[in-house]
Amino acid sequence: MAYRIGTRGSALATTQTQWVADAMSDEHTAFEQVIIKTKGDVTTGSLANLGGTGVFATALRQAVIDGEVDMAVHSLKDLPAKQPAELHIAAIPARADVRDALCAANGMTLETLPKGAKIGTGSPRRVAQLLAYRPDLEMIDIRGNVQTRLARVAGYEHHHDNAPAAAGSPKGDLDAVVLACAGIDRLGMDWAITERIDPDIMLPAPGQGSLAIEIAANKTLDAPLANALAAHQDTGARLEATAERALLATLEAGCASPIGALARFVNGTLHLDAVVAAMDGSKTIRRQASTTLDESAVTEATSDAAYALGVEVAQMMIDDGADLLPPGPARGTR
Numbered sequence: 001m002a003y004r005i006g007t008r009g010s011a012l013a014t015t016q017t018q019w020v021a022d023a024m025s026d027e028h029t030a031f032e033q034v035i036i037k038t039k040g041d042v043t044t045g046s047l048a049n050l051g052g053t054g055v056f057a058t059a060l061r062q063a064v065i066d067g068e069v070d071m072a073v074h075s076l077k078d079l080p081a082k083q084p085a086e087l088h089i090a091a092i093p094a095r096a097d098v099r100d101a102l103c104a105a106n107g108m109t110l111e112t113l114p115k116g117a118k119i120g121t122g123s124p125r126r127v128a129q130l131l132a133y134r135p136d137l138e139m140i141d142i143r144g145n146v147q148t149r150l151a152r153v154a155g156y157e158h159h160h161d162n163a164p165a166a167a168g169s170p171k172g173d174l175d176a177v178v179l180a181c182a183g184i185d186r187l188g189m190d191w192a193i194t195e196r197i198d199p200d201i202m203l204p205a206p207g208q209g210s211l212a213i214e215i216a217a218n219k220t221l222d223a224p225l226a227n228a229l230a231a232h233q234d235t236g237a238r239l240e241a242t243a244e245r246a247l248l249a250t251l252e253a254g255c256a257s258p259i260g261a262l263a264r265f266v267n268g269t270l271h272l273d274a275v276v277a278a279m280d281g282s283k284t285i286r287r288q289a290s291t292t293l294d295e296s297a298v299t300e301a302t303s304d305a306a307y308a309l310g311v312e313v314a315q316m317m318i319d320d321g322a323d324l325l326p327p328g329p330a331r332g333t334r
């Protein structure tokens, strides 16, 4: 029996999906990846013009709904907070490093970057939190896959042994770029990271570092598939994702500013830390709360408690004026 796993075609997406396919395959059951071309992959314009959130996932999700593939692997943070009725997140495997990565020239860190250093990122969340910490930095809006972005860092070409940067995009013109640690680590390019940014300075995007295995909601799972999915469900990652996405869903309803959120499930306690920030870094609203769960499993009770924690922290932030902060650009790159 062979199951088909849909994936985007980027190096990161195929690396992630192959990891899932290899992990789920055994001597009786094979999982193979099928690359689905998405609008986000074929368009070079600014993501904001494509309708923002979810653009990377749309074609892939359609392939799942149409039964062209049995499931899809996504980066969880690329999925909109509101889950479509046709699709179900069947499993969230163990989470990678949740932090953002500073990838700077000459081994520089947030402490040692010179005044006015040029930092590339396309993420309003990263811009806002970096400016809150270092208002002197010059933020440059950049696009493209992980390799293309890393190629913007001065001196990068001396290390570069992976896929070449996209033709025509500038190279070596920035002091640093900020990316997710998870993606760089999965690509085996961790040498490019000069600082794993402490979440006290920068909270990641909701879901960052987690993969989501999505299936059609009406699909009847046969036993080998149900077993493989259950075996790759990580309790902590699932509860953390539930809290972070509940916060995102609650805030998105009324607040257009960049959002960071990080939940951690440790010894039966789920802790959620979140921020909403003005794009220029002039104001941040940051709140946290915890809840003790009765058991360390993904059950209706623990899922509901995780969701309630996300709503609670979001409500605290709205009470503090999160909805009054000036809006950032349309959210698309988190």
Ligand SMILES: NCc1[nH]cc(CCC(=O)O)c1CC(=O)O
Residues within 6 Å of the ligand: 075, 076, 077, 078, 178, 179, 180, 181, 182, 183, 207, 208, 209, 210, 211, 333, 334
């Ligand atoms: N928006 C693109 C995207 N989606 C997931 C990741 C990284 C992997 C992850 O966070 O799981 C990235 C690149 C980045 O932000 O550096």
